Amino acid sequence: MKNIYLIGIGPGNKDYLTIQAIETIKKVDVFLLLEKGERKDTDLLGLRKEILENHLKPGAYRVVTKRMPVRKRGRPAYHEEVAKWRGEVADTIGEFIENDLRDGQNGGILVWGDPALYDGHLEMLRELSRKIRFSYEAVPGISSIQVLAARHKIPLNRISEPILITTARHLKEYDPAEIKNMIVVLDSHASFKNIDDDDIDIYWGGYLGSEDEILLSGRLKDIKEEIKKAIMEAKRRKGWIMDSYILRRRMNE
Numbered sequence: 634m635k636n637i638y639l640i641g642i643g644p645g646n647k648d649y650l651t652i653q654a655i656e657t658i659k660k661v662d663v664f665l666l667l668e669k670g671e672r673k674d675t676d677l678l679g680l681r682k683e684i685l686e687n688h689l690k691p692g693a694y695r696v697v698t699k700r701m702p703v704r705k706r707g708r709p710a711y712h713e714e715v716a717k718w719r720g721e722v723a724d725t726i727g728e729f730i731e732n733d734l735r736d737g738q739n740g741g742i743l744v745w746g747d748p749a750l751y752d753g754h755l756e757m758l759r760e761l762s763r764k765i766r767f768s769y770e771a772v773p774g775i776s777s778i779q780v781l782a783a784r785h786k787i788p789l790n791r792i793s794e795p796i797l798i799t800t801a802r803h804l805k806e807y808d809p810a811e812i813k814n815m816i817v818v819l820d821s822h823a824s825f826k827n828i829d830d831d832d833i834d835i836y837w838g839g840y841l842g843s844e845d846e847i848l849l850s851g852r853l854k855d856i857k858e859e860i861k862k863a864i865m866e867a868k869r870r871k872g873w874i875m876d877s878y879i880l881r882r883r884m885n886e
């Protein structure tokens with residue numbers, strides 16, 4: 634039987650790899666790298682290649698690089714758009730399993746951060762396993778939101794508080810008064826700028842864990858312009874940004 638390991642590699646630093654991830658990487662015969670052909674690839678694929686070079690002997694593994702299908706934006710429904718794109722990515726992974734792996738071999742996919750947080754691989758592999766025969770396992774990784782909390786030296790929740798994790802896309806659905814302890818990912822357009830509330834703090838992080846890491850925090854209304862500027866400058870400099878943040882209602886003291 635062919636097997637796929639989905640290995641969480643952490644969100645941007647080669648030292649975020651767990652011992653379990655390193656041990657699993659050593660069992661992999663062929664890695665699949667998907668590239669989008671964007672400026673971002675140099676950093677995101679670069680880290681993956683560095684991880685392999687650091688932990689494996691040259692010649693002990695094979696890398697198959699495939700083109701990541703392009704997501705056609707602007708379909709009427711976002712869900713439909715993502716589902717179609719995921720189907721195409723799953724087909725690409727399916728081709729890898731069928732053509733690049735032999736029976737008894739392990740394939741490896743290095744997943745940014747943790748495979749369980751806003752990542753489609755687990756669902757894609759579940760769907761794919763209904764069509765072709767293979768097994769798969771997931772190895773958890775450090776997620777961007779764990780790094781965000783650690784770098785700001787704050788817990789993700791205060792005593793007994795719930796945490797709401799969402800994407801910037803859904804942020805506008807919340808009345809600012811509902812925001813108590815909210816983590817936002819998949820933004821890059823400074824969606825926090827539309828929140829008008831004097832009692833919210835923001836803990837923001839860009840390129841967490843990397844040499845380019847930027848950390849900013851403070852009362853949202855006082856610091857939003859500074860963060861917007863940092864995002865704009867970072868995008869100008871690198872051509873892309875990956876950021877996440879915690880929005881937290883101030884406690885009455």
Ligand SMILES: C[S@@+](CC[C@H](N)C(=O)[O-])C[C@H]1O[C@@H](n2cnc3c(N)ncnc32)[C@H](O)[C@@H]1O
Pocket residue numbers: 644645745746747748749750751752775776777778817818819820838839840841842843875876877
């Ligand atoms: C598709 S999700 C993947 C999340 C990933 N599976 C994880 O565990 O962190 C991508 C989003 O995660 C957040 N993210 C990932 N890496 C990050 C980093 N190094 N710095 C800041 N945010 C990051 C950003 O909000 C980004 O838009």
